[in-house]
Every structure is written in structure tokens, then in C-alpha cells.
Amino acid sequence: MIRKTHPELGDPAAGNGILSRRVFLEGTLVVGATGAGLSCGSAEPLAVQPWMKVPGPGFAGYGQPSPFESKVVKVFPPPPNPPGVGASRTPLHMLEGMITxxxxxxxxxxxxxxxxxxxxxxxxxxxxxxxxxxxTVEALSRYPMQSRIAFIECGGNSLALNAPQAQPLNVAAIHGLLGCSEWTGVRLSTLLDEAGIEPEARWVIAEGADAAAMSRSIPLTKAMDDALLCLYQNGERVRPSNGYPVRLLLPGFEGNMNVKWLRRLKLTAGPAMTKDETSKYTILLKDEKAWQFVFPIEVKSVITRPSPGLALRGPGFYEISGLAWSGNGSIRQVDVSADGGRSWAPAALQGPILPKAPVRFRTAWQWNGGPAVLQSRATDDTGMVQPTRAQFAAERGFRGVYHYNAIASWRIDEMGEASNVYA
Amino acid sequence: MIRKTHPELGDPAAGNGILSRRVFLEGTLVVGATGAGLSCGSAEPLAVQPWMKVPGPGFAGYGQPSPFESKVVKVFPPPPNPPGVGASRTPLHMLEGMITxxxxxxxxxxxxxxxxxxxxxxxxxxxxxxxxxxxTVEALSRYPMQSRIAFIECGGNSLALNAPQAQPLNVAAIHGLLGCSEWTGVRLSTLLDEAGIEPEARWVIAEGADAAAMSRSIPLTKAMDDALLCLYQNGERVRPSNGYPVRLLLPGFEGNMNVKWLRRLKLTAGPAMTKDETSKYTILLKDEKAWQFVFPIEVKSVITRPSPGLALRGPGFYEISGLAWSGNGSIRQVDVSADGGRSWAPAALQGPILPKAPVRFRTAWQWNGGPAVLQSRATDDTGMVQPTRAQFAAERGFRGVYHYNAIASWRIDEMGEASNVYA
Structure with missing residues (x-):
């Protein structure tokens, strides 16, 4: 029997069922609020499942997820793209925490x-x-190392939201060009100090060892600040898909600049005007001008749960969970709305809150079964606030393709289904 | 041509080549200290390797490490143990950073x-x-969640160091029952509040759904403090080898108590005296008495690089890198010695420094090519200091098997080979 009682939930913190973040900050909750536990008689024995009756399989040298999680995969487009040209996307709606x-x-x-x-x-x-x-890679591994937890986001992430009509896409398809790892490597400044920088140098051209020799121009100031030549990702050697054996990490800068399979760093007086900083990764504005060399990812957030494909099962308590990040610093605050931005309440932020790393935010929500529009709005420690879609459009229009960071909206209908909407 | 010059390294901070941690804290370094960069004439073209001449393979739904890293695997004993009985060990010497x-x-x-x-x-x-x-698992996933980065260490880790003679083992074989993940799940206190605790309850018996029904008794105070029922490990669902679909996390407590495949929590007035808290996981002392219910992992550290199997290639600069952790709190300081404990210097600690999470420490070392004995000594924020082997023996002797946390030693010989020694 499902327990129907919903004891004291505390006062609402914003409209349409948003509850106070004290639920998370104080660890006090909302006893029985989900109604998810099923009462059972204590004499009722728990079923002994088949996997308790025989020993399980043995150890593996390198472990894998459960076969029951085979749907948790990156998504990527079918042909006509040649294999490996384009992007594969992180299934953010199936993940939790900060690390990808x-x-x-x-x-x-x-x-x-x-x-x-x-x-x-x-x-x-x-x-x-x-x-x-x-x-050589072995020579690089002799140098002093540094680790940091940092996000990488493709400059083209969320570009689907530039479309005039909201498309029926889920969080992976819209926002899935985002990941976070603990990266470990050698400070680029260490190697540049060893090479000795000529006074007229201002830029560093970074080139990958893929067949495209993908290249970007990087300000020398960034190279000397917090750039890392990464050998390790989440403890082990960087994955091939993320730049094995050496990836350039430019914390907070758009993903494309974090050059994978790094083979060459050329110091120059000016930028190289490579394909990926001229025909791509410039932001076309409404007035036919364009912004070039827009490097840091602006403050941004997305609700990953609930989100399209994760239907709510009836009214009651839900946790709204998502990620917030800024290439300019640390996340200071995330506000959440369940009424399309008419009222907001601050979410609980999951520590550690690190610069240029994503922060998991959580809000307690009592869904009354009616329509709702869920939004999150992040603020970073430079004071930058995530714009509304209208504010974003007023500044840039929708031709820019890159660095879309406006507030996103999931509509929840009476059936509990979530969908991408403009609100 | 290998560059032979070794410019200013700064004053030594301890004997036998230990340098100041200012190298890491200030990011100033040691220009050319490794001699690892090879001079090259700028007219000399970089070889274009085969992988730059044709497009690479396409995307995969779930990525894997490079085939060139196939040696980076867990190690586990061959038969006569039945498959999956015993332990597989983390290859700590091949990893970096904090996350496993x-x-x-x-x-x-x-x-x-x-x-x-x-x-x-x-x-x-x-x-x-x-x-x-x-x-159900789905019901659990309705509850508010919490994430934390935490180590899990088997209470039997490092037991090889109880042997009278130092064994020729590497860091994985001795210390590899240690891992760290970002864990996400539901606070156990939330569910116990919902169930309603009877006043006479003092313990919680946790039982796994493996064929052994592995069980441990947990103090109710811990269950109500920071225990988590984890659904996620490093962002994705918990791996089968680590307790899929639900693992109990008791931050800082010995690994065995973090019951995997959790199926049952029974609140009781006293402990259950299960096999794993009577015949095992009690610490036999010198005087035939034993400590039972010793839960938190005491302050500990290990140098992962250099370590056995990772030979030094000639005198010069090396980074000494390792992990420090405490089940009682946060790491406050790690000292490193290259002369078997006669002199010590503080290592640089890699942030974020989190309670009950491992900390990566780093020390700059100028190896002169002579014999050295490398040691690390951790101190936590309760003031507990990792004991020497002699201090450990004086208190407990070597019959205890569990919770060995004395300072460990790697001897470096003139060939640059590292070996496990008692020093």
C-alpha cells in the first residue's frame, strides 16, 4: 500500500510548490514526503532473488557498468556525417553529482x-x-603536476535553443556538450618558462594530432595563467575521445580551445586565424557584426531532472536537480522557478564549489499535478546573472550559434511529461 | 640532445634532495629542472604520424581507455580462490589526482x-x-540526494606490512584496497526518520544481496550522521563491483561496513555479531585481547610515485606524489622524507581538501643518484599523526591484520629501482 500521508513540508519558498532549501542545508526533511516507501508487515519475508542463491561472476581487470544500464550512453548523429565527425553528447539526465x-x-x-x-x-x-x-609523453610525466576539477563545454552547446520554435529535444540533445573531470597535468607555464618566451610573443597556436590538425589561437596570458597539459582524466590516462595522450585544458574557455591530442604549441605575435576561429566559433550578431575570440563560457545552468523523457509519476514530492557553471569563476547562487520565472527561490548548492567547475544544485518541489514551467537561473561570483531568452536575444539575436547561455525551460504537463519550451 | 643544465632549484627543504613546496604553491619552478625537454632546431619538422594521415575511428556510446593502457588494470589473485572471492586491487601507481x-x-x-x-x-x-x-530503486531515486567525494579503504589494506620481513610487493599489492569516488545518494537519516526510530534502537544491521548476504552492525549514531544510500558513483549508477544498484556509504569507516548490494537495514538494540565483525575485522593485540568495532580508518598516507616498478631514469628532478586520507576528518599536513625519516619537509597539498576524502600531495625532489628511502607522514585535523612502524608495533603488535596505518617506506637504489622496505 502506498502511503498517502504528506506531513509537514514547511512553508513554500516560491510559487507552484517550490520548497525551502533548508531541506538540504539542514538535512531536516519532509518526513514521508515522497510517499515512495511502501509499508510492509514485519512478518512478510523479503524475496530471496536468484542472485542470492549462487555465487556471482568473478572479478574483471577493468570494470564496466551494469548491463541493466545499457541505455546510459552518449548519443551521436547517424550518417551522412562520416564516422567520428561531429559530436557525441553526454546523457546528463541520467547522471548525478558533478563528475562526468x-x-x-x-x-x-x-x-x-x-x-x-x-x-x-x-x-x-x-x-x-x-x-x-x-x-615525449614520458618526459612530460617527469614534471610537477597539478590536479583540478573543471568543466569543458563546447562553445556550440545549447545551440538548438536558437531555433525559432522550441524543438522536442531532451537535455542531452540540447545541453549534452558539457562534461566535468578531475584533470591532472603539467602547467603550461612551467614548460613555457623552460622554453623561454621572446618578448614579442602574445599568442600560442595549439595544434592537435588528429587528421584535421585542429588548431586554435590562445592568448599567452591564459597559457601562463591556469593552462594545463593534461595526462590524466578522472585518475587514469586521458581517454582517446578526450585527447589521449595529451590534452590542453584551458579552464573555463570554450571546449574547442582545449585542444585534444596536442602535438604543437607555437608562440606568435598574433593569432593564426585558423578555420575554427574564423569560419567557426565567432558569434554573428544582429547587426551583421561578429564577436571573435569570445573565450570564457558565460554563467549558465540547466535542470537535468525532471527533464524530457523522465516523466513524473503523479503529484507529490520531487527533487529538482541540475548543474550550474561559469567560465569566469565560481557559482555563487542558483535560483529555481516552477512558474516560468514569476517567482524564484534559491536552490541548495552541493559543495565543493570550485572555480570553473560545475555545481550540482537541488531544490525540493511539491508538484500539485498541474502545469508547471521549471527554470534555473545561475549567478557567478563576478556578479554575472544568466539572462532570460529575451534578454539574450536583445543583446545578440539568434544567429550567433555559439555561447548560448539563456535560462532554459522545461514545461511539465498534467501527465507529468516534460518538454522543451520557450517561456 | 638532452639538456644537462639544472638552473636554480632553490634551497633544499629537507635532506637528500627534498625541495621546498613553494615549487607547487607559487607555481614558480625550477626552469629546466627535469632536463626532460629535448632541444630541437626550429627547422626540424615534426614527424607526421600515421594517425594524422587518415580519419580516426568513429564515436562509441560508452568510451574506453586507450588500448595502449591495457596494463592499467586491477590485480586479483588467481585460483585456488573461487572467482570473485577475495579482492581486486586498484593500481594506484598508475593513477593520479584524487578520483579513482x-x-x-x-x-x-x-x-x-x-x-x-x-x-x-x-x-x-x-x-x-x-x-x-x-x-524499490525507483522509489529511492525520488528522495532528495546528496553528493560527496569520499574514500573507501578496506580495513585489511596494507596488511602485507605486518609480515616480519618486507615483501617484494608494489603499491597496488600492498595498499591497493583504496579508492575514491564522488558518491551520490539519499541520506539514510531521511529514510530512518520516515520509518520512525523506536527509542531502544542503537544499531542498524546492514545486509547485502550477494550470495554471502554479507552483513555488518552499524551504530545508529553513524546511520543518522552522514550515511548515504548511494545510487551513483562518479556521476553514473554505482558499478556492479561496488554495489549496484544501492551501496551503503559510511564516510571514513572501514570498507567492509560500506555494505554493497544493500537489501536490508534492521534496527536493533545491540550489534548482531555477524561473521565479519567477530571472526574478521577485529584487531588482535599483543596481549591476546582484541579491539572490536574499530570503525574509522586512522590517518594514513602512501607515496604512489616513485614506487616499485616505476624506475627512475638517472639523477635529476622528480615529483614525489601520493595520497593521504583519514576517516576521522580532513588532512591537515603531509611531510615527506628522502632519508628514511631523519629529516622531513611539508608537501604541497592539492585542493580541494575535503573531510574523509583523499588528498593528493606532491613534493619536488632532486635525486642525486644515491640511495634514498622515501617516506610520507600524514597529520589530520584532529591532530592524529601517522605512526612509525615501531610506534605502531609498540601499541598493537603485528597480529592485528586490520587498520595498519604506519609510515611506509620505499627504498630507491643506485639503479633507480624502488622496493618495499622497513625503515
């Missing part, structure tokens, strides 16, 4: 995923340096 | 790894409660 499992971290490739022999791979630093240097 | 990839997280199983259908799995809460409750 490396097997599910989105990837963007221009010419497939190269199969690099680390013993043959070389990284060269040249151009406006006093001493050109070549590194 | 889920595929490499150690496992301890008593009857293999059960293949549990999450739709059939049930968790019951009964015994001294007002309302016995049964939960």
Missing part, C-alpha cells in the same frame, strides 16, 4: 578519434621562444 | 559480484521502527 564518467564525457571531433601510440607521440614548443623543445 | 576511475576502484567480494536486476531489487527497513518500509 569518462566513458560518457561528450566529445567533438573533426576527423574521428586518432589512435595514438604514446611512445611515438611528440609535443613541440617552438616559434617565439629562446629554446624550442620537444617532449 | 570506477573501472579501477578496488572491490572486495565474499561470493562474487551479483548481477542484480534493479527492477526486482528491494531494500527493506525494519526491526525497531514504527513503520517498516520497503523501497
Amino acid at each position: 564518467p569518462s566513458g560518457l564525457h561528450f566529445e567533438r571531433s573533426h576527423s574521428g578519434v586518432p589512435e595514438i601510440d604514446p611512445d611515438q607521440h611528440r609535443l613541440v614548443i617552438h616559434g617565439l621562444v629562446k629554446r624550442p623543445l620537444v617532449f | 576511475p570506477s573501472g579501477l576502484h578496488f572491490e572486495r567480494s565474499h561470493s562474487g559480484v551479483p548481477e542484480i536486476d534493479p527492477d526486482q531489487h528491494r531494500l527493506v527497513i525494519h526491526g525497531l521502527v514504527k513503520r517498516p518500509l520497503v523501497f
